[in-house]
Amino acid sequence: MKPENEIRSQVQKAYGEAITQTACCGGASPGSYAQAIGYSPAETTSAGAEVAGASMGCGNPLSFSEVQAGETVLDLGSGAGFDLLIAAEKVGPEGQVIGVDMTPEMLATAQANVAASGYQNIDLRQGIIENLPVDDASVDWVISNCVINLSPEKERVFGEISRVLKPGGRFSISDIVVADFPDTLRDNPILYNSCIAGAISEEEYLAGLETAGLAKVKVNMRAEFTAELLFSDSPSDFFNTTSPDCCGASTADTQQNLELFIKELQGKVQSLNFVGQKPQQGG
Numbered sequence: 001m002k003p004e005n006e007i008r009s010q011v012q013k014a015y016g017e018a019i020t021q022t023a024c025c026g027g028a029s030p031g032s033y034a035q036a037i038g039y040s041p042a043e044t045t046s047a048g049a050e051v052a053g054a055s056m057g058c059g060n061p062l063s064f065s066e067v068q069a070g071e072t073v074l075d076l077g078s079g080a081g082f083d084l085l086i087a088a089e090k091v092g093p094e095g096q097v098i099g100v101d102m103t104p105e106m107l108a109t110a111q112a113n114v115a116a117s118g119y120q121n122i123d124l125r126q127g128i129i130e131n132l133p134v135d136d137a138s139v140d141w142v143i144s145n146c147v148i149n150l151s152p153e154k155e156r157v158f159g160e161i162s163r164v165l166k167p168g169g170r171f172s173i174s175d176i177v178v179a180d181f182p183d184t185l186r187d188n189p190i191l192y193n194s195c196i197a198g199a200i201s202e203e204e205y206l207a208g209l210e211t212a213g214l215a216k217v218k219v220n221m222r223a224e225f226t227a228e229l230l231f232s233d234s235p236s237d238f239f240n241t242t243s244p245d246c247c248g249a250s251t252a253d254t255q256q257n258l259e260l261f262i263k264e265l266q267g268k269v270q271s272l273n274f275v276g277q278k279p280q281q282g283g
C-alpha cells in the first residue's frame with residue numbers, strides 16, 4: 001500500500017487531467033451516463049448538458065434524501081458540480097450548499113458551472129475529505145457521490161461526516177463497494193482511480209459509518225456496476241483511451257486492465273446508496 005498522500009496525489013492528478021481534457025464531457029449524448037446511474041431527464045436538462053455530461057458519480061445521492069428548503073447540504077468530493085446545482089435548487093435561496101474537493105481543476109470547472117447557473121447559495125472549498133474545511137455540527141445533510149472509495153483513510157472520512165453533521169443531521173452516500181476483490185489488483189492505479197481498487201466491502205462500509213457514531217445506517221439501493229458503465233459511456237473512459245499515459249500506465253497496461261476487469265471483476269462491483277444520521281443529542 002502506498003503512503004496516503006501519494007494516493008491522494010495520484011487521484012488528484014487523474015481527475016485534474018480528466019476534467020480538463022477536451023474529450024471529457026458533453027460528447028455525443030451528454031447526460032446519457034448520468035441517466036444510466038440514476039438521474040432523471042429533468043435533472044440532466046435543468047443542470048445543463050455540459051454539467052450533467054461531466055458527472056463522474058455512480059448514483060444519485062440526492063434522490064435518496066429528503067433535503068428541505070432552508071437546509072445546509074455538504075457534498076464531499078463535489079467534482080464539476082452537478083449534485084451542487086441539484087442541491088441548490090432543493091434548499092432554495094434560504095439554504096446553503098457547500099462543495100469540497102481537493103482537485104484545483106475540478107473546483108475551477110465547478111466554479112464556472114455555478115456562475116453560469118446563477119445560483120447564489122453555493123460555496124466551493126478546496127480541501128480533503130479526511131480533514132474537512134467545515135465547522136463542527138454545522139450541516140443538515142452530507143452527500144457524496146463516488147468519492148469515499150478513493151480515500152486511503154476512510155475511517156477519517158467517516159469520522160468527519162459525524163463531526164460536521166448537526167445532531168439529527170442525515171447523510172446519503174452513493175459509492176462503489178466490492179466483494180472478493182483480488183489482492184493482486186489493489187495497487188493498480190487505473191483501477192484505483194476508476195473507483196474500484198480502493199473500494200471496501202458493504203460490511204466494512206456499514207461498520208465504518210457505525211464506528212464513527214452514525215446511527216440508523218442502512219443500504220437503500222444496490223445495483224451492479226458493470227464494465228460497460230465504468231469504461232464505455234462515462235468521462236471515466238479517459239483511463240483507457242484518451243490519456244494512455246495517465247498515472248504511469250501504458251496503453252497496453254490499460255487494455256490489460258480493462259480485460260482483467262471484465263474477466264475477474266464482473267459481478268463483484270456494486271454501486272450502493274447508504275443513508276443514516278447523527279444521533280440527536282442525548283438520543
Ligand SMILES: C[S@@+](CC[C@H](N)C(=O)[O-])C[C@H]1O[C@@H](n2cnc3c(N)ncnc32)[C@H](O)[C@@H]1O
Pocket residue numbers: 008011012015054055056057058076077078079080081082083100101102103106127128129130144145146147150151195
Ligand atoms: C469520481 S469523481 C466524483 C465527482 C462528483 N462527486 C460527481 O459525482 O461527478 C471523484 C472526485 O472526488 C475528488 N476527491 C477524491 N478524493 C478526494 C479526497 N480525499 N478529498 C477531496 N476530494 C477528493 C476528486 O478530485 C474528484 O473530483
